[in-house]
Amino acid sequence: MQTTSVVKVLAAWLLGLMLVVAGFIATVSVLNGQLYSPEHQVRLYLDAMRDGDGEKALGLLNASVPDGANPTLLDGEALSRGSNPLEDLEVGEARGTGGDRVEVPVTYTVDGVATSTVFPLQRTGTEWGFFNVWQFEPTVLPTVEVSALNSVVAAVNGVDVGLPDGRAALAALYPTALTAEYEGRYFSAPARHATITSRENPPPPLALATEATPELTRAVDDQLHAFLDGCAEQTVFQPTNCPFNYPTNERLAGDISWSIAEYPTATISPGNGGWYLATLRGSARIETRLRDFFSGAVRDVSEAVPFEFEADLVVTEDAITVTPVVRYR
Structure with a gap:
């Protein structure tokens, strides 16, 4: 009877050990997976x-x-x-x-x-x-x-x-x-x-x-408008340092008045590490009276004068500078 009890204990112990080993192997397999x-x-x-x-x-x-x-x-x-x-x-x-x-x-x-x-x-x-x-x-x-x-x-x-x-x-x-x-x-x-x-x-x-932002385009347009408006204030046939003029052989018979009929559209593009403006084109209008040199007849003048010019553009964090470059023809 004692021997039978010992065998049962050993069998139970071996079974428990096998279950532990099997559980460990299963755990290793799961963890490896x-x-x-x-x-x-x-x-x-x-x-x-x-x-x-x-x-x-x-x-x-x-x-x-x-x-x-x-x-x-x-x-x-x-x-x-x-x-x-x-x-x-x-x-x-x-x-x-x-x-x-x-x-x-x-x-x-x-x-x-x-x-x-x-x-x-x-x-x-x-x-x-x-x-x-x-x-x-x-x-x-x-x-x-x-x-x-x-x-x-x-x-x-x-x-x-x-x-x-x-x-x-x-x-x-x-x-x-x-x-x-x-x-x-x-x-x-x-x-x-x-x-x-x-x-x-x-x-x-x-x-x-x-590309240029609307804020930059507005700032450039403002400077171009100011420049051209300044030109239009001059009451001569050839405003100084300006892109438009009115050549004539007739004599002046009244006041000269300039206005800007069409302002240029600024196109800003990158190039050579900076920014440049494409050629600027627009139209001015002259209002005056002229006397024919030979007949003395006086006529009213109201004509559109197309113009174009270049301008240099410098942009920094603090300022935008537009410098018109006028070449006389």
Whole structure:
């Protein structure tokens, strides 16, 4: 009877041990499939991007920043805002690529367009001999070039980025959506968009086409109007330093009165690191009375006089200067 009891105890103990071992093996299997899986590493990386934690994301991706690249997009709001446009994001199942290497696909949509990114990872060992350790394969971050005509700054994902010589190469984690734009007092540029999906597929350069704002155009028009109005105040056939005149061989028989019938439309364009005005064209009207040199007959004159001229434009943060350049013909 005593022997039978001992056998029962040993059997129970062995059964309990087997259950513990089986439970442990199951736990290891579950953890390797979840917390210690390559998919989990990818999720941690994507979460770090959404949180704007650039240091963590860069470390997880096992990536280096190219020499000379601007790091503005690698942290904070600029980083987290790049994740906002990525919708329907899903991390797929890892697929083996040979040895201890796998690929983890991530699918998402940007502006309704289905896109994907594939992350290569490798198993580098285990923790405590049981749990797999996965690591992204080393890579170098892609860059995107942002440029703006005649500007040394642009906003990328809502953060100001310096543009030495009008351009900069920005390093970026991926997948990410970028929006570059410029909004200044006198000049602005419509937004340009790009999506970086991988190191192998960098986007084309984001070239911002800078244009004059209505405030600048109004300021230029005001100076042009003031200049021409000053010319119209002169009561001579050839107003001094002005773009219009009235040549005649007849004698003056009354007062001369000028008015501006059509003011020029200012067209402002970038060029040579500055801004220039296209040729300015308009029309003045002269009102006077003239006496024929031979017959002595007097006639009333009311004629439109077309004119054109150039003008130099200098724009600074503090002032706008329009300098008419009149060439007599």
